[in-house]
Amino acid sequence: xxxxxxxxxxxxxxxxxxxxxxxxxxxxxxxxxxxxxxxHYVHLTSRAIGGTGLILVEMTxxxxxxxxxxxxxxxxxxxxxxAFARIIEACHGYGAKVGIQIAHAGRKAEDAPEPxxxxxxxxxxxxxxxxxxxxxxxxxQMVDKFGQAARRAVAAGVDTIELHxxxxxxxxxxxSPVTNHRTDEYGKDLSRFGVEVIRAVKRQMPDDMPLIxxxxxxxYVEGGYGLDHIIEICRKYKEAGVDMIHVSSGGEGxxxxxxxxxxxxxxxxxxxxxxxxxxxxxxxxxxxLEDFHLAESVVANQDADLVAIARGMLRDPxxxxxxAQALGVKxxxxxxxxxxx
Numbered sequence: 001x002x003x004x005x006x007x008x009x010x011x012x013x014x015x016x017x018x019x020x021x022x023x024x025x026x027x028x029x030x031x032x033x034x035x036x037x038x039x040h041y042v043h044l045t046s047r048a049i050g051g052t053g054l055i056l057v058e059m060t061x062x063x064x065x066x067x068x069x070x071x072x073x074x075x076x077x078x079x080x081x082x083a084f085a086r087i088i089e090a091c092h093g094y095g096a097k098v099g100i101q102i103a104h105a106g107r108k109a110e111d112a113p114e115p116x117x118x119x120x121x122x123x124x125x126x127x128x129x130x131x132x133x134x135x136x137x138x139x140x141q142m143v144d145k146f147g148q149a150a151r152r153a154v155a156a157g158v159d160t161i162e163l164h165x166x167x168x169x170x171x172x173x174x175x176s177p178v179t180n181h182r183t184d185e186y187g188k189d190l191s192r193f194g195v196e197v198i199r200a201v202k203r204q205m206p207d208d209m210p211l212i213x214x215x216x217x218x219x220y221v222e223g224g225y226g227l228d229h230i231i232e233i234c235r236k237y238k239e240a241g242v243d244m245i246h247v248s249s250g251g252e253g254x255x256x257x258x259x260x261x262x263x264x265x266x267x268x269x270x271x272x273x274x275x276x277x278x279x280x281x282x283x284x285x286x287x288x289l290e291d292f293h294l295a296e297s298v299v300a301n302q303d304a305d306l307v308a309i310a311r312g313m314l315r316d317p318x319x320x321x322x323x324a325q326a327l328g329v330k331x332x333x334x335x336x337x338x339x340x341x
Contacts, residue, residue: 003300004307005324010305011208011209012206012208013054013160013210015053016053018307019053020054020055020056020284022056022310023057025068027072034075034077035073036083036087040057040073041086044090047317048090048094048095050313050319051332052096052319053320054096055091055099060075060103061074062103062145065116066103066104066112066170067112068105068109068110068111075153076145076148078152084100085157097160098159100162101164102153102201104142104170107123108128110127112129114129115129115131115132117131118134118173118179118181119180119181121181123253124253136184136186139193143200146197146200150204159209160210162212163198166215166248166251167250168252171194174186174194175190177190178223191237194233195236195237199240211242212245213244214245214248215230217248218230218250218271219249219250221252224259231278231279234275238281244282244284245279248287249271265294266298268286268287269303269304272285273304276303283304285306286309290315292323
């Protein structure tokens with residue numbers, strides 16, 4: 001039996017295989033109100049039909065100006081719950097479990113009239129605005145907004161929640177010395193905002209529902225943090241209640257000339273393995289893992305517990321079914337499609 005197709009359990013989350021659909025923004029111009037629509041329904045349920053074990057809904061934001069663009073999803077209102085619930089229920093009908101990635105873009109909110117951030121430092125790329133530094137009271141209010149978004153995700157029927165602490169978005173901005181120059185308690189302890197968000201979200205989740213956080217293991221930018229820094233940050237996140245870490249990298253700016261990231265298959269797997277071993281915590285590996293045998297090796301070698309497929313699953317909604325065929329496993333095919341397999 002290929003290890004990629006063995007069941008996996010984490011607290012109350014039971015997956016039929018080790019395959020995750022990574023959260024990927026759709027920038028759908030019909031979603032300006034933040035609600036998922038028919039595009040998202042077809043996009044996500046087709047990956048459930050395609051055999052994916054865990055589907056992570058794209059970055060979903062805690063307030064309208066927390067979105068990367070005005071065409072991203074949100075959970076800032078109870079009015080959003082039914083649209084998410086419709087999709088989650090449909091995915092469950094095809095044997096997939098579903099999580100929502102809750103986030104705020106911070107200084108990378110491209111369409112916000114005035115982005116907010118830990119410190120007034122502009123993202124170094126064309127088209128980005130100078131952000132306003134959040135007051136201490138506003139930071140505390142932001143923590144509550146994450147908690148309320150989690151409450152709505154639970155009401156919509158999710159099986160897990162992922163916090164976005166990677167790729168230069170708000171939680172990442174607080175945990176990075178490049179972007180957090182504050183002098184209050186949220187600057188003296190770079191993990192504090194993330195820890196408080198984790199606790200606020202956990203209060204809204206059932207006890208048996210696992211919480212995932214996605215982090216950037218290294219930043220690549222001049223003065224950015226490395227693996228040792230994020231391991232210590234994640235140690236505090238684990239103590240606060242995180243159950244699994246989704247390990248990516250980068251996102252805080254243009255890479256330094258001598259520190260450019262890889263872009264080859266499996267380039268982030270060593271980061272996932274290092275965090276897993278250092279903290280004794282389950283991890284998701286991600287990053288150019290769509291080669292079926294490579295994905296299998298990541299799980300079989302115990303480098304990671306789950307593998308997330310991103311662009312590879314955009315190209316092929318049935319990636320999991322095709323992986324099963326390639327690895328000699330009987331695909332878990334809906335009855336309507338059996339004659340094709």
